[in-house]
Amino acid sequence: xxxxxxxxxxxxxxxxxxxxxxxTAAKLVGGDIEVAVFAKDGxxxxxxxxxxxxxxxxxxxxxxxxxxxxxAVLAPQVVELAKKGYTHVxxxxxxxxxxxxxxVAAKLGVQQVSDVMAVHGPTSFERxxxxxxxIVTVEAPAAPAVVATIRLASFSAVGSSGSAPVEKTSIDxxxxxxxxxxxxxxxxxxxxxxxxxxxxxxxxxxxGSSENFKVIYDLADKLKAGVGASRAAxxxxxxxxxxxxxxxGKIIAPELYFAIGISGAIQHLxxxxxxxxxxxxxxxxxxxxFEVADFGLVADLFTAVPEMTSKL
Amino acid sequence: xxxxVSVKRVVDYNVRIQVKPDGSxxxxxxxxxxxxPFDEIAMEEAVRLKEKGKITEIxxxxxxxxxxEETLRTALAFGADRAVHVKEEGEIQPLTxxxxxxxxxxxxxxxxxxxGKQAIDDDANQTGQMVAALLDLPQATFASKVELQDGKATxxxxxxxxxxxxEIDLPAIITADLRLNEPRYLKLPDIMKAKKKPIEAVSLADxxxxxxxxxxxxxxxxxxxxxxxxxxxxVDELIAALKGKxxx
Numbered sequence: 001x002x003x004x005x006x007x008x009x010x011x012x013x014x015x016x017x018x019x020x021x022x023x024t025a026a027k028l029v030g031g032d033i034e035v036a037v038f039a040k041d042g043x044x045x046x047x048x049x050x051x052x053x054x055x056x057x058x059x060x061x062x063x064x065x066x067x068x069x070x071x072a073v074l075a076p077q078v079v080e081l082a083k084k085g086y087t088h089v090x091x092x093x094x095x096x097x098x099x100x101x102x103x104v105a106a107k108l109g110v111q112q113v114s115d116v117m118a119v120h121g122p123t124s125f126e127r128x129x130x131x132x133x134x135i136v137t138v139e140a141p142a143a144p145a146v147v148a149t150i151r152l153a154s155f156s157a158v159g160s161s162g163s164a165p166v167e168k169t170s171i172d173x174x175x176x177x178x179x180x181x182x183x184x185x186x187x188x189x190x191x192x193x194x195x196x197x198x199x200x201x202x203x204x205x206x207x208g209s210s211e212n213f214k215v216i217y218d219l220a221d222k223l224k225a226g227v228g229a230s231r232a233a234x235x236x237x238x239x240x241x242x243x244x245x246x247x248x249g250k251i252i253a254p255e256l257y258f259a260i261g262i263s264g265a266i267q268h269l270x271x272x273x274x275x276x277x278x279x280x281x282x283x284x285x286x287x288x289x290f291e292v293a294d295f296g297l298v299a300d301l302f303t304a305v306p307e308m309t310s311k312l
Numbered sequence: 313x314x315x316x317v318s319v320k321r322v323v324d325y326n327v328r329i330q331v332k333p334d335g336s337x338x339x340x341x342x343x344x345x346x347x348x349p350f351d352e353i354a355m356e357e358a359v360r361l362k363e364k365g366k367i368t369e370i371x372x373x374x375x376x377x378x379x380x381e382e383t384l385r386t387a388l389a390f391g392a393d394r395a396v397h398v399k400e401e402g403e404i405q406p407l408t409x410x411x412x413x414x415x416x417x418x419x420x421x422x423x424x425x426x427x428g429k430q431a432i433d434d435d436a437n438q439t440g441q442m443v444a445a446l447l448d449l450p451q452a453t454f455a456s457k458v459e460l461q462d463g464k465a466t467x468x469x470x471x472x473x474x475x476x477x478x479e480i481d482l483p484a485i486i487t488a489d490l491r492l493n494e495p496r497y498l499k500l501p502d503i504m505k506a507k508k509k510p511i512e513a514v515s516l517a518d519x520x521x522x523x524x525x526x527x528x529x530x531x532x533x534x535x536x537x538x539x540x541x542x543x544x545x546x547v548d549e550l551i552a553a554l555k556g557k558x559x560x
Binding site for chain 1: 323325326327328329331338349350405406407410432433434435436437438439440441442444445446448449450451452453454466469470471472473474475476477478479480481484490491524525526527528529530531532533534535538540541542543544545546547548549550551553554557559560
């Protein structure tokens with residue numbers, strides 16, 4: 001039977017909401033599901049993890065060095081723990097999981113499965129390649145363990161009516177001091193963060209200038225949406241490049257996506273494939289974006305978008 | 313101080329990916345290949361660090377078949393001084409790549425290893441972290457700013473929560489994110505000069521690496537197709553349609 005270890009990402013003692021989704025993926029594998037919380041003081045995060053439906057045990061590993069979740073510091077501990085009979089080691093496909101888990105996999109001598117989007121069996125998974133333009137089914141070697149990050153957009157969260165036992169434990173390994181946390185500057189924007197926003201409004205080259213992007217921001221604020229942009233808009237200098245949606249920018253999966261003045265280059269479409277509903281507003285009726293849009297409006301964005309904003 | 317930069321030959325980001333009808337992979341014949349965009353950013357960063365006098369020599373490295381020489385020539389045109397070509401025609405998975413790259417890094421006695429955070433073909437996002445693990449060295453992934461000073465690197469990382477700054481001791485591995493820099497356009501004289509720069513060929517065996525049993529791809533499929541939706545004529549119709557679906 002499988003025994004699955006989930007790395008319980010936390011920050012400031014709070015469990016990441018991603019873990020409830022990783023548990024869903026683990027339940028599809030089946031077997032014992034244990035969540036390990038590495039923190040300075042992981043009591044409250046561990047208590048949250050213990051409530052997640054399907055979790056059989058929570059391990060709380062408190063150590064001052066674990067405070068900032070540094071990969072170089074956590075990896076030796078995870079590796080030690082993983083050797084205790086676990087068949088699977090899962091982490092969320094967050095920047096935390098992506099940073100940490102390959103370091104663990106390399107130490108265990110196994111090839112990691114990145115971005116699991118479907119579970120077919122204990123060693124068989126689907127994962128996206130080419131920015132989701134192809135889906136590959138892979139068979140991972142079972143021994144010594146299956147090491148995988150879980151793509152959060154592909155799994156829903158489990159409920160939290162459980163009550164698994166929490167076990168405080170220590171892992172006796174030397175930790176490196178070559179990596180030091182300096183600071184974390186949290187996103188200051190009042191708008192929802194692009195990657196987790198349920199609604200996103202993006203603008204393209206047709207906006208013509210950074211000033212004109214105001215129509216995008218206005219609609220986004222009305223919809224309480226995040227704001228993105230196409231590579232063309234970023235390359236033209238209308239908006240900073242952390243707003244870029246696409247294969248080389250951010251890959252997002254909102255419930256509702258507005259592509260405004262965006263022609264729909266392959267590079268952009270690769271970033272919005274998983275959006276539930278795509279709305280396109282573009283002057284050019286032949287624009288490729290209309291091929292994938294659920295709702296299309298052929299119109300001048302400078303009249304249509306303000307009109308939409310005022311009517312919502 | 314030497315810096316190693318790895319560059320991977322990948323299908324160009326503008327190519328529309330086609331899955332082979334028999335599900336054995338994606339079509340790579342007759343399509344345009346380029347340097348993985350994130351590796352290009354890593355190379356640009358190395359060149360900038362050299363221009364600032366922080367690095368004295370840049371070595372480009374790639375793993376792959378004969379065609380990867382093109383990839384190395386591009387890296388040399390950017391400003392790498394010389395290149396190492398790990399020749400291997402077969403498929404290479406990240407852990408094997410990491411073993412080979414770690415061996416080259418050690419052999420060269422480099423202090424800094426720069427590479428892209430992921431390659432846009434397999435999207436694995438593993439190799440840099442694995443090199444760091446195999447060498448027990450610090451890693452700073454998803455870098456958007458790198459400063460070198462007194463045997464240390466201060467790196468700003470793009471994490472889900474915002475921007476995280478780490479200080480790491482050199483030697484170290486840094487993976488480049490999109491916002492680290494904007495790679496320069498290559499000029500013809502640089503492309504010409506690159507043709508004369510040396511490329512050393514080695515094999516995995518020369519590096520003492522044997523490919524590990526990795527993941528076995530059993531099927532490659534196209535993602536579920538989005539069907540073409542409806543075209544509305546007015547903003548009012550659009551709002552009504554979205555309201556009808558409970559989306560706004």
